[in-house]
Each structure stands twice: as C-alpha cells, then as structure tokens.
Amino acid sequence: MHLFPKPATWTVATYDGFTAATFLGCRQAAYRRLALDAGIGSGDRVLDLGSGPGTLTRAAADLAGSSGQVIGLDRSPEMVIHAQRLGGDSRVGDVARPPFADNSFDVVVSALALHHVEPEDRDAVFAQAFRMLIPGGRLLVAEFAPPFGRLGRAVAKGVFHTEIADDPRADLVDRMARAGFQRIETRRSGVVTVVRSIRPV
DSSP states (O other), X not given: OOSSOOGGGOOHHHHHHXXXXXXXXXXXXXXXXXXXXXXXXXXXXXXXXXXXXXXXXXXXXXXXXXXXXXXXXXXXXXXXXXXXXXXXXXEEOOTTSOOOOTTOEEEEEEESOXXXXXXXXXXXXXXXXXXXXXXXXXXXXXXXXXXXHHHXXXXXXXXHOHHHHSOOHHHHHHHHHHHTXXXXXXXXXXXXXXXXXXXXX
C-alpha cells in the first residue's frame, strides 16, 4: 500500500509542490544547471522530452536565446497548458513517438520524466532521440537518484513508488548505448542522477 497516488496521476499543483520541496527551494537553479550540463548555447535547437510544467524548457530557452528554438513535448494536456501560460513552446505529444523530422535538434533533454514512460517504450524514447539529433548532437537525461541508506529507500518505495526509489544509472546507460549513443557520462547531482551522451558524427 502506498501513501500517495502514482506520480503519473498527480495534478500540476501536486507535481509543482513535490518538485519544489525535493529541490529545497532551488528548483530553478537546478534546472539551469541541467541546461548548462547539456551544453545548450545560443542558436541551438532543443527538444525537452516529458517537459511537464516547462521548467527545463524555459531554462533551455534562456540559453538558446532568440536565435534558437526550444520545444517542450509532454503527454499531459494539463501540464502543457500550464507551461504555455508561463511562456515557451510546449506541445502535447508522445515522447516515444515524437512528431519531428530526422536531424531536427542540436540537443535533446529530459528531466524527471522517463520513469513515467512504460518500460517497454523506453528504448523507443532513446531511439527517437538519436534519430532527431544531428550527428554530434547531445542528449541529457536526469532522473531521481535513490535516497541514501536502507531507511531512505524504504520510505521512497512506500511514499513515491519504486520508480523513484531505484538507481536508474545502469538502465539509462544501457538504453543509450543500445540506441547508438557514445561518450556516455554519469554523475549524481543532489537528488538527481544525470546521464549525458553524444550522437556520433
């Protein structure tokens, strides 16, 4: 029995409240760091997969500037409407079947979204990211890092379900490699694990 509903069923307000608490009030700075880690620069074309309320989309847009293009894609109309109200190009769509052409983006990012995708569709997300990136394009995925200690992990499983309690690094690295990505790097940054890679030239 879980104390809260599965994250995929949360409202925008619930999601915003949870992520704000998770990042201890430093959510904007944490997402800007992710955008910087992805190497986003002026003029880049960026796709944010599972963009939710658009926090990472907006951070990426700040770095890409007026000469760039940043698109957020999320399956929740409620999240997309909320993101659009805050500014930016957010669209409703399936991250495993994105409606964009080959070689459309310089950078693809995804933060705290992949655990909402059904396991059988996750390889497709990476294959699609590979397809949409230009040769030499960059992929960055951030997912929740497991809490430290047995008690912390037990609490995470009981409160927020297993997708937040398990260590995602090996799974993310394997899926990136199967899709064809190279130069895969991982690091832990506070409450998230960050994995980034390159589509080879």
